[in-house]
Amino acid sequence: MSGSHPILSGSAASIAAYQQAITQSTQAVVDWLQQPEMYRGKTVAELRDSIQLHFNAEGLGNQAAIARAVALFLKDSLAVHHPQCVAHLHCPSLVISQAAEVLINATNQSMDSWDQSPSATIIEITLVEWLRGLVGYQPGDAGVFTSGGTQSNLMGLMLARDAFFARRGHSVQQQGLIGDLSKIKVLCSAQAHFSVQKNMALMGLGYQSVIAVKTDNVARMDVHDLAEKLAQATARGEQxxxxxxxxxxxxxxxxxxxxxxxxxxxxxxxxxHVDAAWGGALLLSEQYRHYLDGLELADSVTLDFHKQFFQTISCGAFLLKDARHYDLMRYQAAYLNSDFDEAQGVPNLVSKSLQTTRRFDALKLWMGLEALGKKQYAAIIDNGIRLAQDVAQFITGCLDLELVMKPQLASVLFRVRPGQVPAADVALLNQQTADALLASGSANVGVTEVNGITCLKLTLLNPTVCLEDVEVLLASVVQTARQLLDQR
Structure with missing residues (x-):
């Protein structure tokens, strides 16, 4: 082991091995970034055939292992920075976020106790305090960084559940769930993230506990139907x-x-609970911050930074309005957050998190905020919304394209609809068009269903993309659809 220097340490040999490995990996990334294609277009079967683990008695050594990872993984990765990669809420990352990952990975801090992550703990607490102010909460540090929206939503729903029982004099933490659980409900819009259902199932209340509220013609929760659903739940004896x-x-x-x-x-x-995993980026917007008016009234909030904050995956946060609710999930472990430590004022974030071992992902947002500043961060967030509006206007002037819904953030919902295609065939044509573009490696366009209409989706998070890039993509969409029609 000493000859190959596999462990990162302060020895000269280990540092030299680290520098060589990082240099080799960095150069591979630089080469990959300059590839013109979005994806090499390999199928599931082709990837399964080519990817095999090479784990032998002697080991390959760092250089060969990196070379294999470049060949098997990097070269066949989707280029999320490519202007034609617009299917999902999957952002290109800030350069400074990549630099932060180097510091995070090398130090390998774990956020479950202060003595494992002293400066990291204080940085995360400081950032949570700042985020609370941005939302409009009172000063405090009730919040924690998470792996993303699903985990943050779970925290919000779990604390909501436990607060619900606590108001009735019962501790779920100490005594578990009691009573007729089928009567306990959660209301969300029909367009809410699937993690609401998923998390309610994880908490033992099942999909049946989720009541979907109707949405209006632009997919927002209908408050009149919300009032009606609340009244109906009460009439049925539900809570x-x-x-x-x-x-x-x-x-x-x-x-x-x-x-x-x-x-x-x-x-x-x-x-x-407000799931602001995507729209929370408008907290930094100069033009659209007012879209989030009322966010400060929520008991808890989900934020994601690996969407339109442009951080590397994963990076999210959960904010809790009233810190006393954290007592509902509090657990003392002598080896992590002892009474003695707390009496001395030692902060231990494990009390605020569903995770124990946890990465120092807060550093990415911290460095991004400091590197970009207010104006540049606002500009790259606002750019996506303006671009979506411009793309929507362009689509309305295209003969074979139809705008399905007016953009609100940085997504555009549309579909290919050539006049000669029967209405019954339009949905399949759109699905096949998106599939063909990905198979060719030229573009990644989303496919979804809105109000019963199968449509295509552009998620325009990339601040380097301009209208001309999207026009090229839309031309490819139309051309591909026509080719598919010609093959019928």
């Missing part, structure tokens, strides 16, 4: 433990009427 509002639905980018929903939640004394 609503939480309302989940969405600030940025996955497809339409719709932001529910937060202030109106918050007023209704307060009237009925129901926990309000």
């Amino acid at each position: 609503v433990m939480a309302i989940v509002a969405t600030a940025g639905t996955t497809d339409a980018g719709a932001i529910d009427p937060l202030a109106e929903i918050a007023a209704m939640a307060a009237e009925h004394q129901i926990w309000l």
Whole structure:
């Protein structure tokens, strides 16, 4: 082992091995970034045939292992920075975020106790305090970084559930769930993220606990139907433990009427959680911050930074309005967050997290904020929204394309609809068009369904993309659809 220097340490040999490995990997990335294609277009079967683990008695050594990773992984990776890669909420990353990953990975800090991550703990707490102010919460540090929206939503729903029982004099943490659980409900819009259902199932309440509220013609929660669903639940003897509002639905980018929903939640004394995994980026916007008015009224908030904050995966946060609710999930472990440490004022973030071992992902956002500053960060966020509006206007002037919904954030919903194609065949044509583009390696366009219409989706997060790039993509969409029609 000493001869190959596999462990990162302060020895001269280890440092030399580290520098060589990082240099080799960095050069491979530089070469890959300069490839013109978005994807090499390999199928599932081709990848399965080519990817085999080489684990032998002696080992290949760092250089050969890196070379194999470049060949098997990097060269066949999707280029999310490519202007034709627009299918998902999958952003290109900031250069500074890549630099942060080097520091995070090399130091390998674990955020589950202060003595494992002293400076990292203070940086994360400071950043949580700043994020709370950005949302409009009172000063405090009730919040934690998470792996992303699904985990943050789970935290919001779990604390909502436990607060619901605590108001009735029962501790879920100590005694578990009791009573007729089929009567406990959560309300969210029909366009809310699937993690609401997923998390309610994980918490033992099942999909049946989720009541979907109708949405309006631009995919926002209909507050009139929300009131009706609340009344219906009461009439059936059900109890609503939480309302989940969405600030940025996955497809339409719709932001529910937060202030109106918050007023209704307060009237009925129901926990309000806002999933702002995407739309939370508007907290930094100069033009669209008002879209989030009412966010400060939520009991808890989900934020994601690996979407339109342009951080590398993973990087998210959960914010809790009232710190006392953290007592609902508090657990003392002598080896992590002992009473003695807390009496001395030692911060231990493990009390605020569902995770124990946890990466120092907060550093990425910290460095991004400091590197870009207010104006540049606002500009790259606002660019996506303006571009979506310009693309929508362009689509309305295209003969074979149809705009399905007016953009709200940085996504555009549209479909190919040549006049000669029967209505019944349009859905299949759009699906096949997207599949053909990905198979060719030239573009990645999303496919979704909105109000029963199968459509294509452009998620325009990349601030280096301009209208001309999207026009090229749309031309490819139309051309591919026509070729598919010709083959029929």
